[in-house]
Amino acid sequence: MKRVSFDIEFIFKASPAILYQFITTPSCLVRWFCDAVDINEEVYTFSWQGADEDAEMIDDIEEERIRFKWADSDDEEYLEFRMYKSDVTNETVLEITDFCDEDEVNEQKELWGSQIRTLQIECGG
Secondary structure, eight states: OOEEEEEEEEEESSOHHHHHHHHHOHHHHTTTTOSEEEEETTEEEEEETTEEEEEEEEEEETTTEEEEEETTSOTTOOEEEEEEEOTTTOOEEEEEEEEEEGGGHHHHHHHHHHHHHHHHHHTTO
16 A cells, blocks of 8 residues: 655644644653653654554754654654744644555544644643
């Protein structure tokens, strides 16, 4: 099955600084993204229901962009979070780029939607 990238956007009332904390710190990540996380230098070990996945943080621009490379993914695949203030509405936009099998894009977008709804509640909108 062919792997494809997809982008999805979400609007937040919280600032990019707050979102950045929720995407990079273990105490915040466990509130919306995973069951547990351990960070050893640039490698994040995420746990979901007892299964661990390692991701290296390969790009980090504070309050702007975080990019992870999963240990078991193809070289060109990554998970990226971009956050910025909209010039028009002054709301914070969170853009996510992820990869999945071509026939799983809709399911992955639904999963991200569910995760992000939890994030919005946890970070105050």
